[in-house]
Amino acid sequence: MQVESSLLVETPELMAARIFRELKPRTDLPVIRVEFRAFTNLSSRIRLRDGRIIIRISDLLRDAPEPVIEALIGILIAKLYRRPIPAEHQVRYREFVNGETIRQELSEVRQTRGRKQLESPGGLHFDLDEVFDTVNAEHFGGTISRPRLGWSRQRARTLLGQYDPHHHTIVLSRVLDHARVPRVVVDFVMYHEMLHIQIPVEQRGSRRSIHPPEFRAAERRFPAYAEVKAFLKRLHGVLR
Ligand SMILES: [Zn+2]
DSSP states (O other), rough: OOOGGGSSSOHHHHHHHHHHHHTTSOOOOEEEEEEEOOSOOOOEEEETTTTTTEEEEEEGGTTTTTHHHHHHHHHHHHHTTTTOOEEEEEEEHHHTSSSHHHHHHHHHHHHHHHHHEEEEEEEEBBBBBHHHHHHHHHHHTTOOOOEEEESSOOOSEEEEEEEEETEEEEOOGGGGGOOOOOOOOHHHHHHHHHHHHEEEEEEEETTTESOOOOOOOHHHTTTTHHHHHHHHHHHTOEEE
């Protein structure tokens, strides 16, 4: 008799079912679905919907050893039912995700997956590479390391600028790449986002302040601050 090798491997669904039965032996086994998703991090999710358990795991863990997947599923199911997380599972999972291989893979994936969202820095009216260089020279003495720069694909009206520390990327809304927008406004939005590179997020207890007092003070040092703020207010623009 021939036994297919795939039958010797316990699928994530079967693993989850086994773990569920151990945890809740008197409850009917629900339908359990395990999906691997292209996340840019290792965060996994579990939820119970219409009596079905759906588990989503980063596809970075698709080739992880079975005991690691089992540990992760064990952790998620314990969390779902608010049970203590088995220490053995915790340790096994942590050791794996803190290992060198997975960290390297993660950083590569972040770079390539993060790259999709933005378009080239050369706009119709303003070139973000040139804007960055000018603002860097004028306001930071050239000390800010160059992030990836790009105009947003959508002409977002409210969120005008954003710095993503994860990908070291500054994105400005394409709505600013317009003849009616004064250059000083584009400079200021860039300046604001560059301040995020210089001034880290402040953690006060459980609260995170992305614009701590030190940040606001630096922002006010921008020469045309009042005019620019007035212009942005008319646009109802927000900067992150
Ligand atoms: Zn900001």
